[in-house]
Amino acid sequence: MPFCPKCRYEYVEGVEVCPDCGVKLVDELPEEEPPRGKLVPIRRFKSRLYAEMVKDVLDREGIPCFISGDDVGILGMSGFTGTDSVWPATLWGPEDKKDYIENLSTQMLDHI
Ligand SMILES: [Zn+2]
Incomplete structure (x- = not known):
């Protein structure tokens, strides 16, 4: 047909x-x-909060991304009561947008 x-x-x-x-x-x-390039770990942030800020911008621009928190293991620790925003996190994004995201992250973190 x-x-x-x-x-x-x-x-x-x-x-x-x-x-x-x-x-x-x-x-x-x-x-x-085909999907627009596979997602790769782009940048590691010392706080998940920073990763969220960059992700916000990428979301608005329609760039696929996600945050993998290193907090997963930490949250399982006994006695942990803090928020997960202070723990390191890695931002993942498309391989072909790596430079762009790195620049964006640097610019944003410069203002903190
Ligand atoms: Zn048609």
Whole structure:
């Protein structure tokens, strides 16, 4: 069956151009868009709070990222009562945005 590579709609045999998109149909759909580079550890912050601040900016810009807290093990320690914001954390982001995120982090931390 022919498919439209743009809207991924399936057409009956004989149709050659997608009436909606005006693109030539293909026999097989290409793979789903590949993820924008895999996420790698970009920078280690001495406080999770700083990592959260940078992540806020990245979230707003639509850059995928997450924070892996080194606090996971610490939280399991007996007698620990503080907040996790004072513990080191690592910010992860796309490999191709590494430089950008590092610069952003440096700029932001300069103002603290
Ligand atoms: Zn289409």
